[in-house]
Amino acid sequence: MEGAVQLLSREGHSVAHNSKRHYHDAFVAMSRMRQRGLLCDIVLHVAAKEIRAHKVVLASCSPYFHAMFTNEMSESRQTHVTLHDIDPQALDQLVQFAYTAEIVVGEGNVQTLLPAASLLQLNGVRDACCKFLLSQLDPSNCLGIRGFADAHSCSDLLKAAHRYVLQHFVDVAKTEEFMLLPLKQVLELVSSDSLNVPSEEEVYRAVLSWVKHDVDARRQHVPRLMKCVRLPLLSRDFLLGHVDAESLVRHHPDCKDLLIEALKFHLLPEQRGVLGTSRTRPRRCEGAGPVLFAVGGGSLFAIHGDCEAYDTRTDRWHMVASMSTRRARVGVAAVGNRLYAVGGYDGTSDLATVESYDPVTNTWQPEVSMGTRRSCLGVAALHGLLYSAGGYDGASCLNRWEPVRRGRLRQLLTSGHCGEVRAPGAHTTWWPWMDGCTQSGATMAAPASTPSRSTTRGPTSGWLPPACSPGAAAWASRCWSCSTFRHHPRPRSPCPPPASDPATARVPQPPTCLKGAMAPTRDALHHLFASSDHSFLSVFSCLFIY
Numbered sequence: 001m002e003g004a005v006q007l008l009s010r011e012g013h014s015v016a017h018n019s020k021r022h023y024h025d026a027f028v029a030m031s032r033m034r035q036r037g038l039l040c041d042i043v044l045h046v047a048a049k050e051i052r053a054h055k056v057v058l059a060s061c062s063p064y065f066h067a068m069f070t071n072e073m074s075e076s077r078q079t080h081v082t083l084h085d086i087d088p089q090a091l092d093q094l095v096q097f098a099y100t101a102e103i104v105v106g107e108g109n110v111q112t113l114l115p116a117a118s119l120l121q122l123n124g125v126r127d128a129c130c131k132f133l134l135s136q137l138d139p140s141n142c143l144g145i146r147g148f149a150d151a152h153s154c155s156d157l158l159k160a161a162h163r164y165v166l167q168h169f170v171d172v173a174k175t176e177e178f179m180l181l182p183l184k185q186v187l188e189l190v191s192s193d194s195l196n197v198p199s200e201e202e203v204y205r206a207v208l209s210w211v212k213h214d215v216d217a218r219r220q221h222v223p224r225l226m227k228c229v230r231l232p233l234l235s236r237d238f239l240l241g242h243v244d245a246e247s248l249v250r251h252h253p254d255c256k257d258l259l260i261e262a263l264k265f266h267l268l269p270e271q272r273g274v275l276g277t278s279r280t281r282p283r284r285c286e287g288a289g290p291v292l293f294a295v296g297g298g299s300l301f302a303i304h305g306d307c308e309a310y311d312t313r314t315d316r317w318h319m320v321a322s323m324s325t326r327r328a329r330v331g332v333a334a335v336g337n338r339l340y341a342v343g344g345y346d347g348t349s350d351l352a353t354v355e356s357y358d359p360v361t362n363t364w365q366p367e368v369s370m371g372t373r374r375s376c377l378g379v380a381a382l383h384g385l386l387y388s389a390g391g392y393d394g395a396s397c398l399n400r401w402e403p404v405r406r407g408r409l410r411q412l413l414t415s416g417h418c419g420e421v422r423a424p425g426a427h428t429t430w431w432p433w434m435d436g437c438t439q440s441g442a443t444m445a446a447p448a449s450t451p452s453r454s455t456t457r458g459p460t461s462g463w464l465p466p467a468c469s470p471g472a473a474a475w476a477s478r479c480w481s482c483s484t485f486r487h488h489p490r491p492r493s494p495c496p497p498p499a500s501d502p503a504t505a506r507v508p509q510p511p512t513c514l515k516g517a518m519a520p521t522r523d524a525l526h527h528l529f530a531s532s533d534h535s536f537l538s539v540f541s542c543l544f545i546y
Contacts, residue, residue, distance in 0.1 A: 030057060031099035037491040042069075043080045044095070049088040061098040064119040075421055088118035097125060104165055105132045111148070116151050130157040137164045139171035143178060143332050166190065167196045167285060173206035179213040183221050186210055196285035200233040204243065213246060223254040229291045231262035239263060272383035280384075282336050289313045291359070293320075298328035303347040307357070321362045323355055331379030333386055339505040340367070342388050349526035350375040374398065 040052040056064035074445035090112040097103040114129035211218045249255040292310040307327040330344030339357040350373040377391030
């Protein structure tokens with residue numbers, strides 16, 4: 001061949017070439033051809049708009065067009081196809097996307113672009129629209145976005161919008177979108193356990209606002225709505241001053257029954273276990289997480305009133321508001337979303353006072369005091385009540401227990417009976433035991449030493465060792481993470497039974513090493529227990545913070 005170049009023959013020698021711009025350049029060229037109308041084999045008609053394109057490009061990008069042009073459908077043989085139920089501008093943008101792989105999603109086109117992308121099965125564009133709507137969530141539009149996502153089967157956006165509605169319900173309930181919701185959706189929201197509200201009063205007000213928006217048409221739905229409002233969780237004053245005074249509630253016999261149920265829950269606290277229903281269960285939103293509190297305590301030289309909180313989600317300790325009173329040997333338990341510090345010792349005397357911590361406002365406020373001063377006591381929560389058991393009143397060890405309610409206190413028995421509470425010297429269980437004393441996350445431990453309290457005689461005929469009164473059940477079940485004891489081996493029961501002669505009875509001592517006691521993770525709490533200066537162990541409780 002004339003002009004041919006002679007090459008060396010080398011076996012297996014070749015050069016591979018891969019152009020990274022080939023696809024891009026090819027689609028840019030096809031896009032220019034479409035704009036000029038060259039080699040176009042399909043015209044899409046939408047309303048009064050005509051869009052020219054190449055079948056092979058559309059079929060390669062959209063499963064919808066692939067099925068239309070490759071199966072035995074009449075459109076596969078046609079050069080003109082009419083499409084319905086799709087926005088012309090959105091279709092033009094999506095056809096352009098098939099050639100350029102670029103599209104801009106914004107407020108002006110997202111509501112037409114998402115349905116069109118769903119129809120043509122362009123999932124990438126559909127996901128981009130959902131991402132944009134997710135970034136636009138606000139109390140004023142979240143219900144509309146949730147409905148829009150539901151209508152177009154965008155499950156991830158639907159779930160995200162629904163979670164947003166539940167999380168911001170207080171603000172959402174004040175919007176026009178909420179007032180226009182159908183009954184079914186309102187019932188779904190107010191009956192949810194995940195509803196995030198500071199109090200049940202917000203749910204009650206939201207329901208009434210929705211009814212009064214069109215009172216003539218919605219009056220009949222009041223009983224169904226009130227069954228979803230957890231009236232027993234409202235305060236007694238609110239029930240009597242607002243719920244009972246509301247004409248929409250008073251005129252329905254079913255609502256009266258719900259109001260009576262709520263008042264019984266407040267007036268008969270000892271029957272809450274029987275009266276418990278789905279309406280007495282506190283709501284807990286999805287964002288709630290357990291928070292561990294270290295409350296009060298002391299060392300050889302000082303009594304503390306400050307508090308620390310450990311957030312399991314961030315794995316961090318941080319300081320919270322201090323109590324109004326310094327307290328060591330204090331009992332702590334959680335009821336609902338409040339933390340209660342009960343009794344204790346302020347360095348001078350034993351205390352009967354009670355104060356509660358609100359994590360929402362980060363404040364402590366006083367509550368009604370107990371009938372008896374108590375330190376080293378056991379505290380537990382059950383059915384919305386606080387129970388204080390045992391302890392020391394400054395002169396003798398106690399075997400009494402009393403339930404403490406917010407705003408009310410009653411001292412019940414002196415024989416000690418709560419589940420299985422026995423006085424010292426009882427024939428079956430020698431140590432006072434409160435079954436379930438760690439409910440609601442409350443945990444207690446005995447102080448490491450109480451040198452100033454050498455009294456061994458209890459308030460009854462039995463005998464009680466010193467420093468063994470702060471809810472021994474918790475000491476027995478929680479304080480065995482460290483097996484090093486100085487004075488006695490690890491017992492199977494909280495304390496050994498006394499000798500027949502009290503005068504010669506050996507008084508067992510509490511453990512002197514309490515490292516890691518009660519901590520859910522020893523590393524997280526190690527710094528609170530590592531110091532040997534702690535003569536009184538702080539009391540812990542767990543709350544779900546929203």
